[in-house]
Amino acid sequence: MANNFADLFEHSVDAMPDRIALIQRDRRVTFQELDIRANRLADRLAASGVGHGTHVGFQMHNSIETMETLLACFKLAAVPININYRYGPTELAYVYGNADLEVLIYHACYGKTVRAALEVTPTVRQAICVDDDRETGVPGTGVVLYEQLVEAGRPTRPSVTRTADDLFMMYTGGTTGMPKGVMWRQEDMWRVLGGGVDFYSGEPVRDEYQQSATGAQGVPAIWFVLPPLIHAAAMMPTFNALWSGNTVLFEPRFDPARVWQSVATHKPHVMVITGDAMARPLIDSYIEEPVDASSLLVIASGAALLSQPVKNALLEQFPTSMVSDSIGSSETGFGGIGFAQKDDDPARGPRVQTGRGAVVVDEDGRPVAPGEEGWLAKTGAVPLGYYNDPERTARLFKTVDGARIVVTDDRARAESDGSITLIGRGNMVINTGGEKVFPEEVEAVVKSHDAIYDAVVIGVPHERWGQQVAAIISIAPDRTLDFDAVRTHLRPHLAGYKIPKRIWVADTISRSPSGKPDYRWAKDFVTDRAPDHQSE
Incomplete structure (x- = not known):
């Protein structure tokens, strides 16, 4: 083949x-x-x-x-x-x-x-x-x-x-x-x-002709791919759709109002998005000017955090649509998929049923026991390595017990039911007084406050603790923010050392085209700028 x-x-x-x-x-x-x-x-x-x-x-x-x-x-x-x-x-x-x-x-x-x-x-x-x-x-x-x-x-x-x-x-x-x-x-x-293995059953396709042959016998669906094709979260769904005989709908750039006009005109069945960065403005635009979105059967998110409040809003606005949340990366490909349910704990990281070869491993690259934390890794079909970077390739791409494995910078926990809970990026961990804090966990809870539209969490230098948890937030339209109320909201979900002690307010949070937080921008933003709120 x-x-x-x-x-x-x-x-x-x-x-x-x-x-x-x-x-x-x-x-x-x-x-x-x-x-x-x-x-x-x-x-x-x-x-x-x-x-x-x-x-x-x-x-x-x-x-x-x-x-x-x-x-x-x-x-x-x-x-x-x-x-x-x-x-x-x-x-x-x-x-x-x-x-x-x-x-x-x-x-x-x-x-x-x-x-x-x-x-x-x-x-x-x-x-x-x-x-x-x-x-x-x-x-x-x-x-x-x-x-x-x-x-x-x-x-x-x-x-x-x-x-x-x-x-x-x-x-x-x-x-x-x-x-x-x-x-x-x-x-x-x-x-x-790309569909060479069924996402849900884990069964490999029969041969390279099966996708097109099956697609030719069925009625095509329309996939509305919103992330940029310069990201795998858009390119691979697009190819998967085409290899299966489906139609792909594009907009040149992400404009929520234009997106909903296209939904009303072209009646897509699947909408591919990347986390809150796309979902929040889409929800706001839809509420402001609703259209007939009844064609949407699936809203599929991947590559960026889809927080629980946003999942709730999607399920409320589009009750006939299934909302999926996938994990993966350029280094691992597909890592697993989960389906949104209303009112889950906002402090819990994304939990997915494991994909093909996804596993949580220890420092030696061996699987951890259920309930234990480790590094998210992938076995089976894995990349060859990094281009022009043999040192980093040797560090992350390994052979353990005769099997090829890629060990990512993502921290995760193996659950007793066989699923995996993603905790956060290990290379972004904040060390405050010896305690490790993962920004994604804090961001998810901060964004669950109804006056906060978006947030990014970083570590800032602190004389006593080494680092201190800080946040840059943007405020939801037509809302005012009570910082004390935010702290009250966070306490039931986060340990005290995880609650941001310094908060900056920005008009918008800078993100990559795929919706991921731009942490370099965040660190530059807080440099030589007094916080809008500070506590100890």
């Missing part, structure tokens, strides 16, 4: 060529149309020297052209590299260089920062500019216009030998340090996040 991403897509094209593959506002393309345009782009990329293993950066928001770019790369056995379009020139130059990009494809609206980064990254030999909903590309020195390439390309599929070992790479991080590339075999990524 080949099991390259392009093979899996082409199976869907062959099985249902006239079915709608992608919708972007008033644009619709069939599987066959998407395949032909990806072939045309692949032809021109190949003519410029892109081939097996070539690193091609894509600095693009969600669009049909983004999927054409990804498919064209996979068709050539090249390696598309996700580039965070919110980065500034310095961060971009780092990723371009660290990832050894040879070609960059970018949306025109990011042209200014792209040009600044390329000036100090001479290794990128070709830049391709894509028109978007905001700007039109202008040819310049070393810049080629995307649409001209596509129009000039041949529509036939490239003759390229593709294998299950072809590389899939996802750059991750940047909230606490510089981004790093996680390398996977494409078959392994398909198995853990």
